């Protein structure tokens with residue numbers, strides 16, 4: 001555990017962490033609700049920039065992230081048992097019980113936060129259809145407008161890597177830095193998704209499973225054609241910049 005205690009931080013930083021704990025706890029309910037997980041096989045995290053609160057902790061700590069405790073069922077998750085970690089993946093003294101360990105994927109989430117500064121949220125699941133593409137080591141071709149909208153092209157495959165060190169995180173970052181996609185299918189493991197915040201990363205996980213399922217069936221009964229690149233680019237630009245309710249004030 002890192003020596004930093006939550007109470008060593010400013011009131012505004014503590015408020016931001018408390019809000020992130022509520023958000024991340026609530027977003028975990030979206031994983032079973034969208035049939036993305038069996039048992040406890042999925043996790044969500046959110047970055048909290050301390051510098052936004054004129055705060056830099058001891059040894060220059062500028063940010064932390066909040067992630068679920070490992071192996072705890074979704075109906076037992078709440079803000080008070082969300083674990084707070086440094087960007088090195090080390091739990092701080094966060095007022096949870098000292099024995100409460102963060103997700104087994106904490107190192108992967110931490111690596112992404114350290115190497116992709118624009119990422120505010122990370123999600124990992126073993127959702128069935130996306131994981132079946134990962135099991136084959138096959139990227140999902142961009143044959144749907146929804147894929148162009150949300151992922152800007154194919155959903156790529158990342159390298160096979162064992163859990164326990166930075167290998168998975170390194171594979172996620174290497175793959176996503178070479179793609180517009182918010183999702184990567186780690187070979188023979190499953191999807192990891194990123195977003196500007198945790199809700200966007202959960203949305204990417206939901207839509208990744210949706211398109212994995214649709215393209216699975218399309219390929220079972222036909223040979224769908226990849227959308228032309230210039231049309232993918234146009235769809236992506238529209239969806240990322242026009243779709244939904246923009247702040248028109």
Ligand SMILES: O=C(CO)[C@@H](O)[C@H](O)COP(=O)(O)O
Nearest residue numbers: 040041042043070071103104
């Ligand atoms: O793939 C694995 C374990 O091998 C993990 O992704 C788990 O499926 C989720 O672990 P926790 O977040 O509950 O530790």
